[in-house]
Amino acid sequence: MKGAFAIVLTLSALLPLSAGAVNQQIRAIFKPNPANPLFNEFENRTPTSGFCLDNPPQCAAEKLFSFRLPIQSFSNATIQGRHDNPRMGAMFNIPSQWQTVTVTHPTAPPQTVEFRVAGMGVAYRLPKPAPELTGGLGHNFVWEGGIWSYAGPPCTGLGGAGNDIGFNSFWKHPENAGACAKRAMFDIPQPFKYETFDITYQLRTPDPLTMPTGHYTGQHVLRVGPGRDFDLGDVMVPNDDVIVLDFALEVEHELKVEVPPGGNKVQLVPAGGWQSWLQAGRKPVRLFRDQTFNISASSRFKMFLQCSLSDGRVCHLTDPGQRLSFPLKVSVSLPNGLTDTLGRPVRRQELLTEAGAEIFRPGHYVERQPGMLHFEVERFDYLLAPGLPRQYLGNVTVIWDSEV
Template sequence: MGQAQAVNQEIRALFQPDPAQPSKNVFVNKTPNSGYCASYPGQCAENSVFSIQLPVRFDSKSSLPPGWGVGIKVPANWRRLTVTNAETMETETVEVRITGIGSTYVLSQPAHELVGVSDVLRGHQLLWSGSSWVYAPSPCRYSGVGFFSPNSYRFFWKTPVEALCTKATTATIPSMYFDTLDFAYELRTPNPLGMSSGLYTGSLTYSMGPSGDFSFGSQFQPDDDRVTLDFVLDVQHTLKVDIPPGGNQVVLQPQGGWQSWLDSGRKPVRLFRDQTFLISASSRFSMSIECEHDLGFGSGCGIVDRESGYAGAVDVSVSLPSGLTDSTGQPVNRYPLKRQASAAFQPGIYLDRKPGTLHFEVGPTSTNWLIINAKGRPFRGNITVIWDSEVD
């Protein structure tokens, strides 16, 4: 064997909001199964696990005498790593644990010859304490599958705790090796609704060898001494706003319209219009407004009689659907919008085309001013409402 080196394996998971399951805010594994779960997908699906096969070989350093224990141990406890969004430099914590281990052991000569029987399966059963390697020693657990040839046996064990799982020989084995390393893993990922869009990456390195994180016992030396898992969490958020046809033309009127003024001469107290919109959102976002006519005071935008230059202020606020909260965790009801971006609004679940309302209002002072100075001409102004998912 050459000098021991390291092996790298990418673990990739994706979050995309699912309109059919708006409350399912989880990452989906996108790492192709290899090894055990590729061969036995039904077993892995039943236990919600994924497996990876690494090209790592563990060779015995000498013969194994009768009664020699081959003890396998894996990092079954949760370990933490930090993943970072390269664009925003935001960080999150991911946790991983190894939930299963498997390989194929290869003997220097057929098992049935080593124990002096003619039946191939019986040879594997008699060569080890507790029968063949499909039967995992405690605290590892049986996985239900195995495959053998005269001098090899493929196995996979579940690893609920981080401890040695030992099989003892009943006869001398001149030499053997474990060909490839299969492992199953489980992830704990952050809530993607609190993460910005983009790729979050980070790495976790395990040692391999007699005293390492992955160990096949004191007699077995791997041809790689480290395995590094490179995690990539891909967050692909949705932020989409639909305004009904004609919704971009906002006409401000008194309560009940202009008829009461025309009939009785009663002046309106305020002018307003509520405009609904449909929002789909899976991520934080802020809102702001831009004004064609900036009056230079307050939070509103101006509407102007272009001939006289007289102007009044329009205040804009927003009410967001249930499931979206403000920066203090409260429902969003008539939240004033300004030219400066608001604090972030945060979805608790994925919202798919839920209705919200933009409130446009001219208050009493400006309403009175506009009526006094009206010359039969309209007061106009463009107000742009911005939904921005690029939240710091």
């Protein structure tokens, strides 16, 4: 018996956007990994471009992701050398604080995704070679504090490279960093421009083990310009001023149950068999059978019974002529890692028909771990009286259902 389901989560919000908006999808997936069952997080599958494409070890160490957007920025005036106002030069005030995005589902409760921009990089292009601007001194002297790789505080530079007319570098922004800026030491006339727009970001996603199956949608909009989410100062003007982030998160849960061959035929017998009754007349206390199974689960599921004969709550066994019937108790024990809704281990939890379904949940992905179904009949000694049937039958279907 097995069940599987997938959750596709797309974050979007219906907002009025400008015609020139730049769209970027952020896609992540959760799929149980038998090789690492304790890792229960989304894996970012967004194609990498920009900084992390060239620096994967550094980004992996800091859990950073990056992409390059098709946005360029152009100066609207000469940047004055040794200017006093940071807004009149190279300035970057980006959304480095954590922001929340609510994602919704047609029937399930909303979930929250957190997102922050962790850094920004541009490749600038001068109107003429750096030595011509600086009297033969080069890029090291265009900006106060050294080359573009030495970011303005509180940001830190993450390397860079250039030629006489341009330089490309990336700045890392701490949380809630505010503005980071570099002052020009010489006049930079028009046309000065940023040819690239790279950002790194960090992502906090919901716990996929608690998320019901289905599709979630949402969207996050960022704006570029003075006083907006990406504030590049008063001199640099972007050719696009709206960034639309479309998040798409996909969850592929697993619920699989394996019963050994012949495990669907359950014969209830006393402890030690029937010899004590047949040879010594000692009535058995109970009839029972324990049936093992293996289970793999990465999300909540419920268990309940369907019966060929029932009182509406528990299953019954009856003789072939259906003259007599009596209740059958069915319970389950689940492996470590699976608990009830209160977080307690599942040991001999009685199972009932669907109206009394029990819900269980994983604390981590459980991969092919053993569980046990317990079948038991109590207080049946009256059935051993002479003249009564000697065989009782019933069909019991145990349901593991991921549609909780």
